[in-house]
Amino acid sequence: MARPMLAAVFIKTGIDQVRRAPDLAPAAEPVTERLAGPLQLPQDPVLLVRLNGAAMAGAGVLFGLGRAPRLAAAVLAATAAPTAYVAHPFWTEKDRAVRSEVLGDFLKDVGLLGAALLAAVDTAGKPGVLWRAGRAGRDAKRLAGVAAREAAHAAEAGRKDLQLAAAKVG
Template identity: 45%
Template structure:
């Protein structure tokens, strides 16, 4: 693993460990903000048949636990692409619920929430990069293209050899 990944992954994970831990430990401080999102998402999930708790405090705790777990996995390099994608997915509703600058009438509060949204967008960018980082190894798409190219080449060679064999067989019959 490159030294940059060894340093960057734990640094990228710190905010999620910190925030997730506090969400699990004391969700009551976040429930009012979370209600903005949970009141809309829970009915949608239920309509799709997804079993999901309706209590916002439970959902805040679950989100916090997911963030701590995925951040720990990212920091230690265990399934880093999957854990980065999970963190990115959990960051979106967290940002929408926690920093609704469009609802603030106070200029200072609006500016503060805009700054937090910008910070979270920066984190989202880093997480998306981490989610697609193959560490210099070929990705699945490259491997699939390579297999298809090799199969086409093999088919051309087999067809060419078959034509040669057919010509030889035709000559030997005469």
């Protein structure tokens, strides 16, 4: 139940960004200008807002359905960060009441970002890939040690058998 509940906010926000991209682009332009060059993205703020929204909505759907949930949550986090920054610039507000309200909205988005980050690293009770790889390495090393000891014992037994056989013949 938790995944669809969290995903719903991201899906709605993503759809809103796609639909209202021309209205949202002027506020996003400072961020899109800074990110477009280093990430080799087009210099079109409307397109970048739409891409961010589409990625957010798509990842939200995947996350809500439990399909590739860790990857989807990572995409949600990556799209939520610029959204929170652009949508709620409390630091520009002069009026205390408005600033407080915008700060509250910003902190809600930061909380959603935190939830997405937690979901991105959650293994749902199953060991992650790194843990499994480390465990496989430790198991292989242990099995190699056991095999080496067994080979040494077999070689020693073979040597003794050869000595006995040589003593009987000679």
